[in-house]
């Protein structure tokens with residue numbers, strides 16, 4: 334069996350690694366010799382993911398405390414003692430995964446994918462697989478500035494349909510990753526200006542070490558196969574929209590597809606892939622529903638976000654928000670119970 338993978342980002346390179354290590358012939362295409370796309374560099378841990386971070390030596394730090402603001406006002410604070418979010422050196426992670434895949438026998442071609450096909454073809458081109466449909470431009474700065482080394486801040490701007498984040502960027506508390514993305518600002522220059530403004534207000538003085546922007550797919554369908562190729566990661570639409578979280582979904586969907594190929598090919602690979610990725614799909618669907626609900630009523634949406642119980646935010650930061658979890662929490666929180674039917678209705682309309 335020969336597998337062609339288009340795009341060697343987080344999803345494509347982890348898929349190539351997993352298949353090649355099981356003796357599958359893999360051709361991976363990426364247009365960049367070294368991964369360089371902008372990211373917040375936060376990664377929610379799961380057992381298999383932790384192993385990849387260790388193997389690529391891409392660990393940079395860890396987040397244990399999370400603050401939520403809505404329109405600049407603090408509404409929740411969550412402390413999660415055990416390992417949850419790590420901050421990674423993402424270039425090191427992706428380049429490392431590519432290196433291990435190559436050592437396992439994968440062939441890596443550093444040029445744009447031109448439609449080459451294998452017995453199985455996989456599109457892992459991230460937001461570029463969608464020609465940027467459903468994406469929002471996001472900008473981030475890595476700056477030298479004092480910031481608590483285990484503290485993450487999210488500041489939701491419901492009126493602009495997006496959020497700012499501030500994450501630690503090193504283990505010493507001397508560097509931050511500060512960024513944002515808003516549907517209100519479709520042009521990169523607008524997002525960049527707003528992120529710089531926010532950074533000045535929040536941090537005062539800072540020295541810019543690196544700055545760049547990129548698109549992230551927060552809307553649009555979830556698509557596991559497009560008739561020609563399987564899709565993984567952001568190319569499959571697997572981004573938790575309310576958090577802009579795509580790293581963990583990219584790795585988990587690659588793991589699911591690799592497992593399906595290895596166990597089912599030439600049988601029902603798609604059915605098995607769908608089954609293995611169903612938990613992730615439930616999470617992404619819930620995030621899309623919440624997003625469309627909040628966006629359809631910005632004023633009410635901001636109030637509701639500000640009044641969500643801490644239990645919701647605990648789930649949110651652990652990437653465990655699904656409609657069934659929300660319903661369970663709703664039993665204990667009348668505020669949430671009041672919102673849920675309206676979320677469902679809004680997402681249908």
Ligand SMILES: Cc1cc2nc3c(=O)[nH]c(=O)nc-3n(C[C@H](O)[C@H](O)[C@H](O)COP(=O)(O)OP(=O)(O)OC[C@H]3O[C@@H](n4cnc5c(N)ncnc54)[C@H](O)[C@@H]3O)c2cc1C
Nearest residue numbers: 340342343344364372373374375445446459566567579580
């Ligand atoms: C500014 C920003 C901050 C973010 N912060 C976070 C965060 O903190 N945590 C988180 O979990 N997620 C975050 N995300 C989302 C996350 O970065 C992505 O969802 C994730 O990288 C998706 O992985 P992927 O492998 O599917 O796609 P990508 O990482 O985008 O990889 C796609 C690969 O395909 C290659 N490619 C594209 N077109 C072609 C072509 N024609 N031929 C060959 N190769 C091609 C690219 O070079 C790239 O290597 C952020 C996104 C942005 C833009």
